[in-house]
Amino acid sequence: MRLGAVVLVGVLLTGVSGAQSTLLELVQQLGSDDRRQRTDAYRALQRDRSPQIVGLIAKRIDSFPRVGQELSCNLLRMFPIADTSTVYKQLTAAESAYLRVVGAARLVPTYVGASARARRQRAIKVIAAALAACEADRIMNAVLACRQVVDPPVLAQLRAFLTPDTTAHVATGLLRELLLRERGTSKPTAQAVASLLTSSKPRVKAVAYAYLLRDDPSHGKPLAELLKEKPGVLWWVRDQLPTNKLGEAVIEAIAAGLMSPRSEHDIPRLAVILRQRAPHKLRVALHGLLGHEKEKYREVALKQLASMPGGLNHKDLMEMLQGDALPARIVAAATLRRRDNHAGLDVVLAAAKATGKHRVDAARALSDFRSKKAIPVLLDLLDAQDRAVRTVAWQGLQKTLRSIYPYRKFDFRGCDYDPNQGSRATAIATLRAWWAEAK
Amino acid sequence: MERTLMIVVDPSESLAKAGFVAAFTKAVADNAQSLTKTRIGFGIVGSKNTVILAPTLAHQEVLAEMRRQLSGQTAGLRNVYAAVREGAAAIAQASGERTLVLVSFENGDLEDNVAKTVAVLRRGKIRAEVVTSETTLSDSYWQRNSNYKKPRGTKLVGGDGAIVDVPWGFLFQRQPANEMTPAGYAMWGLTRLAAATDGRVFLYASADQQKHVCAFFGSCLFCSNDHELPDAGWNSALVGQMAPLVSARNDALKELGRDAAFRLVMKIWLAAAKEGLINSQPGIRLRATSAARDRARAGKDLRLLLTGNFARNAKRAEAAARKAAKLRDQLAEAVAHLPPEGVSYRAKATANYMVVLLQLTRVNLLTFAGFCRDYAPQWFDERTGEPLPPEVAPFARDRRPHGIFYENLSLCHGVRPFYEVELPGGPLLRDELMKLDAMFNGFQRRYGKSQFGYALRRNGIARFYPTFPGISKGSVRRRPKSAAPPKGPITPKRPTRRGGGSGPASGPTTGGGE
Numbered sequence: 001m002r003l004g005a006v007v008l009v010g011v012l013l014t015g016v017s018g019a020q021s022t023l024l025e026l027v028q029q030l031g032s033d034d035r036r037q038r039t040d041a042y043r044a045l046q047r048d049r050s051p052q053i054v055g056l057i058a059k060r061i062d063s064f065p066r067v068g069q070e071l072s073c074n075l076l077r078m079f080p081i082a083d084t085s086t087v088y089k090q091l092t093a094a095e096s097a098y099l100r101v102v103g104a105a106r107l108v109p110t111y112v113g114a115s116a117r118a119r120r121q122r123a124i125k126v127i128a129a130a131l132a133a134c135e136a137d138r139i140m141n142a143v144l145a146c147r148q149v150v151d152p153p154v155l156a157q158l159r160a161f162l163t164p165d166t167t168a169h170v171a172t173g174l175l176r177e178l179l180l181r182e183r184g185t186s187k188p189t190a191q192a193v194a195s196l197l198t199s200s201k202p203r204v205k206a207v208a209y210a211y212l213l214r215d216d217p218s219h220g221k222p223l224a225e226l227l228k229e230k231p232g233v234l235w236w237v238r239d240q241l242p243t244n245k246l247g248e249a250v251i252e253a254i255a256a257g258l259m260s261p262r263s264e265h266d267i268p269r270l271a272v273i274l275r276q277r278a279p280h281k282l283r284v285a286l287h288g289l290l291g292h293e294k295e296k297y298r299e300v301a302l303k304q305l306a307s308m309p310g311g312l313n314h315k316d317l318m319e320m321l322q323g324d325a326l327p328a329r330i331v332a333a334a335t336l337r338r339r340d341n342h343a344g345l346d347v348v349l350a351a352a353k354a355t356g357k358h359r360v361d362a363a364r365a366l367s368d369f370r371s372k373k374a375i376p377v378l379l380d381l382l383d384a385q386d387r388a389v390r391t392v393a394w395q396g397l398q399k400t401l402r403s404i405y406p407y408r409k410f411d412f413r414g415c416d417y418d419p420n421q422g423s424r425a426t427a428i429a430t431l432r433a434w435w436a437e438a439k
Numbered sequence: 440m441e442r443t444l445m446i447v448v449d450p451s452e453s454l455a456k457a458g459f460v461a462a463f464t465k466a467v468a469d470n471a472q473s474l475t476k477t478r479i480g481f482g483i484v485g486s487k488n489t490v491i492l493a494p495t496l497a498h499q500e501v502l503a504e505m506r507r508q509l510s511g512q513t514a515g516l517r518n519v520y521a522a523v524r525e526g527a528a529a530i531a532q533a534s535g536e537r538t539l540v541l542v543s544f545e546n547g548d549l550e551d552n553v554a555k556t557v558a559v560l561r562r563g564k565i566r567a568e569v570v571t572s573e574t575t576l577s578d579s580y581w582q583r584n585s586n587y588k589k590p591r592g593t594k595l596v597g598g599d600g601a602i603v604d605v606p607w608g609f610l611f612q613r614q615p616a617n618e619m620t621p622a623g624y625a626m627w628g629l630t631r632l633a634a635a636t637d638g639r640v641f642l643y644a645s646a647d648q649q650k651h652v653c654a655f656f657g658s659c660l661f662c663s664n665d666h667e668l669p670d671a672g673w674n675s676a677l678v679g680q681m682a683p684l685v686s687a688r689n690d691a692l693k694e695l696g697r698d699a700a701f702r703l704v705m706k707i708w709l710a711a712a713k714e715g716l717i718n719s720q721p722g723i724r725l726r727a728t729s730a731a732r733d734r735a736r737a738g739k740d741l742r743l744l745l746t747g748n749f750a751r752n753a754k755r756a757e758a759a760a761r762k763a764a765k766l767r768d769q770l771a772e773a774v775a776h777l778p779p780e781g782v783s784y785r786a787k788a789t790a791n792y793m794v795v796l797l798q799l800t801r802v803n804l805l806t807f808a809g810f811c812r813d814y815a816p817q818w819f820d821e822r823t824g825e826p827l828p829p830e831v832a833p834f835a836r837d838r839r840p841h842g843i844f845y846e847n848l849s850l851c852h853g854v855r856p857f858y859e860v861e862l863p864g865g866p867l868l869r870d871e872l873m874k875l876d877a878m879f880n881g882f883q884r885r886y887g888k889s890q891f892g893y894a895l896r897r898n899g900i901a902r903f904y905p906t907f908p909g910i911s912k913g914s915v916r917r918r919p920k921s922a923a924p925p926k927g928p929i930t931p932k933r934p935t936r937r938g939g940g941s942g943p944a945s946g947p948t949t950g951g952g953e
Contacts, residue, residue, distance in 0.1 A: 338667045403660040405861050409833040434827045
């Protein structure tokens with residue numbers, strides 16, 4: 001009996017030390033130069049969430065290369081501040097300026113009330129000094145790490161980065177941050193931004209004009225000239241442009257930019273700006289993109305057109321619905337459905353049953369019909385090969401059932417269906433049994 | 440040509456958001472050449488002396504004063520008509536052409552004496568131009584909230600017409616459609632000022648007001664806020680046909696009193712209110728050949744929602760549904776035989792609207808009866824078995840309901856999608872839904888691109904829930920026991936309303952239509 005207990009304690013201890021050594025290895029791998037190994041270790045630690053990770057990271061973080069430091073900081077954020085405050089205090093004296101920013105920034109929100117005022121001021125000083133000492137290529141990481149801190153010394157340091165020799169990447173990021181933290185434009189920032197206008201880099205100048213345009217419409221003209229001269233700078237300012245303050249010339253430049261996008265993601269971003277200010281120009285540009293050589297561009301342009309009121313007329317939609325291109329047929333069916341015309345339901349039902357890369361779109365369109373006919377197909381899609389299809393079908397099924405049966409109450413969590421898990425058969429059988437009785 | 444222009448501005452929150460000062464400054468700069476002989480004055484609604492700056496040729500001075508005065512906006516009910524009279528008096532003796540521009544987005548519904556204001560403007564040969572927001576169709580809000588605190592000597596009226604001429608308060612409609620339907624016109628008082636002095640009304644709607652929402656006070660079963668209304672673009676000729684009368688209120692009443700369709704609507708409205716199908720009586724009293732304003736009394740309360748006695752509720756609802764059908768047929772028959780002459784398009788549209796609404800009320804009553812007979816008793820019967828998962832029992836079976844609540848499932852997508860929806864009421868309801876669908880489509884074919892077509896979509900099929908006794912808590916003392924006067928604005932504040940657009944909380948500004 002006693003021997004048995006000794007063996008059991010021995011086994012348990014071996015297990016614990018084994019687990020610890022695994023954690024230690026994983027933490028060490030965060031500092032690895034091998035990207036794959038680093039990422040795998042990060043994911044494993046994320047899943048593990050063992051409190052021991054905090055101590056192991058604290059001992060090694062300052063010696064890690066920069067990516068390892070950033071991953072370690074992310075992992076530390078998973079734990080409550082009560083468990084990590086000692087580590088953050090330690091980081092405020094780290095060798096790396098980035099780690100000093102992270103440490104002090106995490107501590108600032110904990111310093112609440114009059115008794116903690118001095119500590120808070122000290123932490124803010126640390127952030128401001130560490131930001132100033134940051135390497136040029138780590139400025140944005142450090143700035144983002146102290147996002148919640150809006151105290152004047154930190155804001156002043158952010159403005160100090162706005163010099164004519166700064167890069168467009170940093171200028172864009174800093175201005176976005178300053179707009180967020182100051183809840184709009186401010187005079188001191190505008191003064192700092194004015195200095196960017198002397199920059200030799202067109203992108204930096206464009207970013208500066210976009211900021212200044214928010215308060216002063218006279219900056220629209222030079223921005224438009226710049227966009228005409230260097231159309232590429234549009235991609236640096238597209239998200240910063242104040243939609244309601246743009247003059248005709250800037251709108252023209254945006255419409256021209258839309259005609260030759262760099263990627264399919266540019267199309268919706270520029271369309272948002274043009275939709276309010278120049279819907280006609282947007283319509284013309286999108287119609288132009290329908291003939292683009294890249295299929296993805298054509299698809300996105302079509303979706304944008306479909307989402308515009310009056311973007312596609314009834315005749316066009318009916319022609320598209322009867323055409324050969326499946327993506328266009330799905331878009332047409334979804335658009336007609338939004339206009340209370342269910343002519344496309346059969347098309348979408350067929351597309352959802354067929355396998356292919358457009359099955360997700362078909363499943364999404366089908367679930368928006370809120371029709372009884374969709375339910376058996378959505379039930380089938382719950383067991384599709386593609387996880388995205390399963391997720392869309394599961395969400396669509398819930399929406400559809402709640403719409404069709406407004407007097408019934410559902411507890412979908414009780415089904416235990418998870419589109420991300422392998423075993424789904426029981427849940428699907430439960431749902432099928434319910435549907436067999438309800439229909 | 441020599442001209443005098445008096446700008447009277449109501450400094451509301453929505454005006455500040457609209458960027459009026461910037462737009463006005465730009466207009467003055469763009470038209471500098473044609474304004475060389477135009478004296479511009481400036482006044483503020485709600486200030487002690489309305490006229491802040493007498494008409495002057497120094498336009499920049501006016502702009503500077505405007506910027507100073509309108510830097511902060513104030514909420515509250517302000518009498519724009521009194522301000523117009525003061526502004527008019529300030530330019531009544533000016534030489535040349537005289538124009539008063541009233542810029543008021545919110546307070547046109549607060550009337551003291553519109554007739555007197557018109558008289559002052561006419562006496563001074565002043566043309567009134569109005570920049571304002573759109574109101575709602577025959578707005579009934581102030582009739583429902585007649586006790587709302589307002590400045591002394593004023594009354595809150597609102598709506599596009601001189602009177603509330605579209606029936607409101609149909610049984611089982613959470614919110615009158617009148618209050619959520621853009622009228623296509625400004626508030627009657629403001630329109631009247633412009634119409635009586637050969638002026639014009641300019642309607643302002645912000646971009647965020649124009650977004651379509653299927654249901655403001657209920658839910659939409661059939662979309663995820665991506666509905667594109669098939670008749671979103673209104674037909675201006677049709678909207679013009681349905682225009683309200685802009686003559687003086689008494690003249691409008693006289694004219695309406697001679698309108699056979701209007702008389703018919705009032706008669707059926709009163710009858711329906713007495714049967715409990717509408718919870719308001721018309722605020723109009725018909726005379727032999729005219730009509731007069733009256734207090735809008737409440738309709739009969741059928742007391743369907745106040746008890747958990749489902750069997751009795753079902754019986755009452757079925758009886759009311761029969762009466763709804765009778766009145767519907769009576770009205771439809773009378774509308775079909777209306778004389779072609781002497782009937783206004785608006786009154787006829789109202790009559791047709793009421794026919795469909797009576798059928799909708801019948802559908803809702805039958806749904807209610809079905810709910811009380813089939814659904815609710817089963818939910819609270821302990822012998823009922825558990826439903827198959829994922830369905831669960833909607834309520835704990837041992838709870839005892841003490842009333843019924845409802846919300847509206849929007850008719851924005853029409854009636855047909857409801858065919859697939861499981862509703863209480865069985866085959867009888869199905870037949871009535873089909874009738875409603877035919878009536879709905881017929882109405883939309885005729886009035887679909889107008890304010891009346893839109894109004895019909897703002898109604899809904901009721902979805903019922905049982906209610907349970909709440910746990911009462913002691914009320915919170917609002918004010919300390921002291922002689923000190925309460926802090927806060929003396930001017931009554933405008934209530935927050937949600938209308939035909941998703942715009943700011945600024946009274947019945949809706950921005951619907953095209």
